[in-house]
Amino acid sequence: MWLVNSSVGRKVVMSVTGIALILFLTFHMAMNLVAVFSERGYNAICEFLGANWYALVGSMGLAALFLIHIIYAVWLTLLNRKARGSERYAVTVRPTTVEWASQNMFVLGLIVVLGIILHLTDFWYHMQFAEIANDMVLAPGGDPADGIALMKITFKNPVFVLLYLVWFGAIWFHLTHGFWSALQTLGWNNQIWIKRWKCISNIYTTILMACFALVVIFFFIKVTFLGASI
Amino acid sequence: MDKNISFTLKIWRQRGPKVPGAFKEYPMKDIPGDTSFLEMMDILNEELINKGEEPVVFDHDCREGICGMCSLYINGYPHGPATAATTCQLYMRRFKDGDVITVEPWRSAAFPIIRDLMVDRGAFDKIIQAGGFISVNTGAPQDANGILISKKVADRAMDAASCIGCGACVAACKNGSAMLFVSSKIAQLNILPQGKVEAGRRVKAMIAKMDELGFGNCTNTRACEAECPKSETIDNIAFLNRDFIVAKLKD
Ligand code: SF4
């Protein structure tokens, strides 16, 4: 199977799963933005998704995407280290056209995974999982669809705000390279398109991550300074 | 006239593929700036021979930037700090008096060291043998101008064909990937009507060979195109990816 045993095929798998994950992030970001404008609206979305069959199917698909992306990343990294050989250069220079992120995708990915674990324990565990396990004690105030309450509890704590922002930063770096790189791997690139894709990657990723950050900071300010009730 | 400079060379010495190597320092005195890097290495070797020591082994041939034989990883750059130039086109005026110049061989699992600074780049030949050619039946050769090719296409193919197979792309890549070389060698043929006929077969065979020989997986860091002495670009790699995916989807 060429997606497993050829180098280009393996990269295609990384690209396709990566692009799918970017689309998921976009969807997630749009959902979060609702929370800024309407708390009721946000909780309605939480209610709508919850542990319904379509949300579960979606979550499973998503988990599969993440797993494939991560497993391939580990595998490719190991293969590439082997290809590089055991002897390292004594002196290395990074040419100016080489982005820092492009050479540190794996490390950035690790930070992203840690962030995901944190995020799943903060939110998913108290929402979808609480509903699946039918254990309402886990849910905030006994209501697994009360995402707003969870956001307020979590982002009241500046430590969490900071951790989330660092996490977003890592995703930003990861995506600025990952986005155009995925299209390059799929062959949609040339002298002209590379400039376009790089520009689009930067703008898209920046807007995406800025919106995520905005929601976190919004709730931090709302709870801390504007005295919103939890 | 360039002025003379004195500097210290830190050169990787290794007696054979399996023996561990180490850096050795050689002070160089009064080298004129218009000496090429390889001429400077010749001067060093002459001194070593006169002293009864083993000369430093390094690859070279044409010494005019067309054969792709010279290598050397100089101060962190394959082919040294000059851009779009091979080691043989590098001149000592690029360095300063008192510099320490570190010279290493290409380091990549698929390019085993033969001795000192010389590595075995035979893997590239094997990739070419796998598909880097156009099959023609002898006996009834067509006129070369029988198939018209637009200037744009011919130029594009020519750019890809200017790859000299030096391996600097592999040496520069943190993944030890040979994609810039392989993609240039594929693009130069697949772009042209004569080469298109076998495009799918060629790309599959050459990629399979590349993977088999232990080159890494490209992650688009673009270190290769920054170091390539012939300014090949990752356009070629996108082109290869496209042809490969299309060929595989057709199967
Ligand atoms: S692509 Fe450039 S660096 Fe790589 S082998 Fe060809 S000429 Fe050398």
Ligand code: FES
């Ligand atoms: S010796 Fe031929 S390219 Fe340098």
